[in-house]
Amino acid sequence: MTVAANDDFKLPTPxxxxxxxxxxxxxxxxxxxxxxVADWFSLAVDAANLTLILIxxxxxxxxxxxxxxxxxxxxxxxxxxxxxxxxxxxxLPGLSPDIAILIFSCVSLVFMGGLSLMVxxxxxxxxxxxxxxxxxxxWILRPDPxxxxxxxxxxxxxxxxxxxxxxxxxxxxxxxSETRLAQQRLVTQEKLAFIGTMSTGIAHEIRNPLNLLxxxxxxxxxxxxELGSIVKxxxxxxxxxxxxSLDWLYRNLAANLRDMxxxxxxxxxxxxxxxxxxxxxxxxxxxxSLVETAERAFNLAxxxxxxxxxxxxxxxxxxxxxxxxxxTVAADNICRGVVNICANAIQAATARQAAxxxxxxxxxxxxxxxxxxxxxxxxADNGLGIEPAVQKHLFEPFHARHGSGKGIGLGLxxxxxxxxxxxxxxxxxxxxxxxxxxxxxxxxxAWRVNENSGG
Amino acid sequence: xxxxxxxxxVLMARLFQQRFRKEIQDGTLEFEFATSAAQAQAMVDxxxxxLVMILSDINMPGMSGLELLRNLRQQGITIPMxxxxxxxxxxxxxxxxxxxxxxFLPKPLDFDSIRALVMGRLERP
Numbered sequence: 001m002t003v004a005a006n007d008d009f010k011l012p013t014p015x016x017x018x019x020x021x022x023x024x025x026x027x028x029x030x031x032x033x034x035x036x037v038a039d040w041f042s043l044a045v046d047a048a049n050l051t052l053i054l055i056x057x058x059x060x061x062x063x064x065x066x067x068x069x070x071x072x073x074x075x076x077x078x079x080x081x082x083x084x085x086x087x088x089x090x091x092l093p094g095l096s097p098d099i100a101i102l103i104f105s106c107v108s109l110v111f112m113g114g115l116s117l118m119v120x121x122x123x124x125x126x127x128x129x130x131x132x133x134x135x136x137x138x139w140i141l142r143p144d145p146x147x148x149x150x151x152x153x154x155x156x157x158x159x160x161x162x163x164x165x166x167x168x169x170x171x172x173x174x175x176x177s178e179t180r181l182a183q184q185r186l187v188t189q190e191k192l193a194f195i196g197t198m199s200t201g202i203a204h205e206i207r208n209p210l211n212l213l214x215x216x217x218x219x220x221x222x223x224x225x226e227l228g229s230i231v232k233x234x235x236x237x238x239x240x241x242x243x244x245s246l247d248w249l250y251r252n253l254a255a256n257l258r259d260m261x262x263x264x265x266x267x268x269x270x271x272x273x274x275x276x277x278x279x280x281x282x283x284x285x286x287x288x289s290l291v292e293t294a295e296r297a298f299n300l301a302x303x304x305x306x307x308x309x310x311x312x313x314x315x316x317x318x319x320x321x322x323x324x325x326x327x328t329v330a331a332d333n334i335c336r337g338v339v340n341i342c343a344n345a346i347q348a349a350t351a352r353q354a355a356x357x358x359x360x361x362x363x364x365x366x367x368x369x370x371x372x373x374x375x376x377x378x379x380a381d382n383g384l385g386i387e388p389a390v391q392k393h394l395f396e397p398f399h400a401r402h403g404s405g406k407g408i409g410l411g412l413x414x415x416x417x418x419x420x421x422x423x424x425x426x427x428x429x430x431x432x433x434x435x436x437x438x439x440x441x442x443x444x445x446a447w448r449v450n451e452n453s454g455g
Numbered sequence: 456x457x458x459x460x461x462x463x464x465v466l467m468a469r470l471f472q473q474r475f476r477k478e479i480q481d482g483t484l485e486f487e488f489a490t491s492a493a494q495a496q497a498m499v500d501x502x503x504x505x506l507v508m509i510l511s512d513i514n515m516p517g518m519s520g521l522e523l524l525r526n527l528r529q530q531g532i533t534i535p536m537x538x539x540x541x542x543x544x545x546x547x548x549x550x551x552x553x554x555x556x557x558x559f560l561p562k563p564l565d566f567d568s569i570r571a572l573v574m575g576r577l578e579r580p
Contacts, residue, residue, distance in 0.1 A: 021559050200542070204514065204541045204542060208562065211541070211564055212464065212470060214468060215566065216473075218474075218566075219470065219473040219474055268563055
């Protein structure tokens with residue numbers, strides 16, 4: 001993943017240049033006229049300025065404006081304040097400077113203290129000292145109306161630094177969190193790739209001896225039948241106990257060979273399940289239809305289940321409303337994840353049918369819809385449900401709940417990695433033993449197209 | 456009718472002999488076995504004229520079944536060749552087709568299908 005360049009670092013912004021120009025104009029004006037110290041008008045302007053800055057910070061924290069917006073807002077506010085300061089000294093001279101400076105200092109200290117804490121606790125002493133120096137400068141220099149302006153200027157500079165640091169901090173936090181996400185996604189992809197390679201490798205190594213085992217058992221069954229047909233005409237020459245022993249041996253050998261073939265087939269079902277998890281190569285992200293992907297996955301899951309159990313009977317329903325839903329995703333991985341969940345649902349529903357046998361109709365539905373920018377794929381079954389003790393471990397690898405020969409317990413783990421970690425979405429399981437299970441997948445960043453189609 | 460089976464798994468020879476015992480006994484089929492692609496190549500080079508079919512595993516140490524297929528096709532040898540692999544899906548099936556294989560047999564081997572395949576070949580003029 002690449003981290004996009006961000007204009008938050010492009011400082012100073014034009015707004016700062018304008019602010020600087022205003023300060024220079026303000027100083028030049030101050031030099032040109034006869035100045036007096038702050039009065040009630042100055043206080044009102046300062047209060048307005050501080051309120052504006054406070055609002056700007058609140059709006060920024062709420063996420064409505066970025067760091068550059070914050071700097072621009074504060075810069076303009078400070079600039080206007082300084083100009084007013086200059087103006088009011090020209091227009092309304094003579095009101096109690098000491099009280100004005102005292103209030104100004106207190107407000108400044110509180111404000112700067114709060115701001116420095118927001119930036120970083122480690123910067124707090126620096127900003128406190130900066131503010132104190134600015135306030136002292138105003139206090140000491142107050143008899144000289146012109147020099148008194150250096151105090152507010154220092155404070156403005158201090159404030160500017162605080163805001164710049166704050167914007168840097170926000171940007172760094174974003175960078176760190178983006179890097180962490182990228183790292184997590186990379187680890188997940190590596191993990192999925194490892195599971196893929198491992199599963200395929202093991203599957204291949206198991207499949208070779210399994211092939212021999214199943215075929216030799218089948219061959220031996222045929223050979224035994226041939227042996228039986230040769231021995232049968234000579235059974236009359238055996239004693240009754242010998243005949244009985246031979247019959248017992250023959251029947252048990254034949255049963256063993258059939259069991260070996262059954263075990264071989266069960267083993268092969270597990271191997272196929274492992275190879276299914278190993279299908280993932282490097283994920284390719286691109287715009288894809290989530291409705292089509294979910295439907296394809298549902299069909300694939302149904303075909304897979306049908307392959308293992310040709311007598312499978314289950315009512316299935318796929319529904320969506322309001323047209324196509326698209327998103328930028330790794331569609332093959334999404335498909336893998338949905339196949340896992342649909343296959344689990346079909347197995348759970350048919351397992352309940354096998355357990356009840358009283359006209360129960362196993363049903364699995366898949367519902368795809370858009371909620372805000374989140375595409376929801378809901379897979380619901382009326383199967384056996386999951387016991388609370390098992391629910392705790394649902395997303396842990398190798399916690400199969402299907403029983404022998406039905407899977408290796410990687411399905412939900414892989415699905416969780418795909419939906420939650422890789423796509424930063426969600427995967428929620430709501431299950432009631434004896435009633436059924438409802439799995440809700442959330443894929444963020446989705447949008448709707450073509451309102452008139454679908455259904 | 457001579458068929459060459461190529462597989463690094465030595466037990467495969469016994470399995471084929473058992474599963475096709477009747478056809479072998481009545482002289483319908485004759486099997487030859489190679490445990491590597493190189494050995495199979497040498498056998499085809501030395502006495503390939505009688506062969507009517509080659510069944511070859513893909514994953515073998517040294518030369519793979521796909522390389523054997525490529526070599527034979529490059530030499531202009533058009534004996535029908537069927538590739539065997541435990542990797543049922545994925546690129547092997549596609550590569551086999553691209554290199555000129557006549558079919559793909561996934562493991563575990565289904566001998567009824569193989570028998571039908573062989574007999575189908577036998578009935579062709």
